[in-house]
Amino acid sequence: MFNIFKKTYNHEERTLFDFMRRGILFSKLTDDELSKFTPHLHLRxxxxxxxxxxxxxxxxxLYLISxxxxxxxxxIEDKFEDLVHLKATDTFGDNAILEGTNRPYNAVCFSDHADVYVIPQAVIHNIFEENNKIKAKMMTSMAEIYDRFTGHLFRAYKESFGFFDLGRAFMPF
Structure with missing residues (x-):
């Protein structure tokens, strides 16, 4: 059955939705759910x-690299150690979906130019308040990100023969 009241999206909107979905945080969201974020994307x-x-x-x-x-x-002291180089479709600053968090790292433009979509934390939390389904999907994606990170952390520890104190990562909150 065809729903004549269902919202349709133009080519530009669908392209933006496809772009957003390439990042893990937005991968589980429908077009209608993504449309709640798009008016608040600011290209910097x-x-x-x-x-x-x-x-x-x-x-x-939250940031999405275009x-x-x-x-x-x-x-670390006066030196900077690169953790990762991110490219188009990658997101960063993911902890902005959590309340009361601070950045665990610095983010710096590495290429000559970078275009980055910015979604303010207040917007994300307003959308979460209005739609628990979106919040649940994005929190599930966040858990997947942190699960993957933990796996990488343990692999790096194992490969380094224990030259760093893994116990420090598990200090009580």
Whole structure:
């Protein structure tokens, strides 16, 4: 049965939905669910070396890379160690979907230019308040991200022959 009242989306909207779904956080959402976020996507332009956010900053937004490369790094004393280089369709700042969090790393534009969609944390939480289904799907995706991260952490520890203190990762909150 065809529903004449069902919202339809144009080619540009569908392209944006497909782009968003390539990131794990949005992969489980329907077009109608994604449409709640799209009016709040703000495209920001960064240049090489420009800081997007610093470690310990409040987590006030979620980021989706449209074009370019962003590096996530951590500062140890006066040195910076790159953790990962992210490219188009990658998301970062995922902990913005959680309340009261701070950034665990720095995010810096690595390529000459990067275009990054920004979704403010307040918008995400408003959408969550209005739609528990969206919140449940995104929290499930967040759990998958952290499960994958934990797997990588243990693999790195095993491969390093225990040269770092894994017990520090499990300190009580």
């Amino acid at each position: 332009h960064y240049t090489k070396g420009e800081v997007i956010f610093f470690r310990d900053d409040p987590s006030q937004a 074009r370019g490369i962003v590096t996530l790094n951590i500062d």
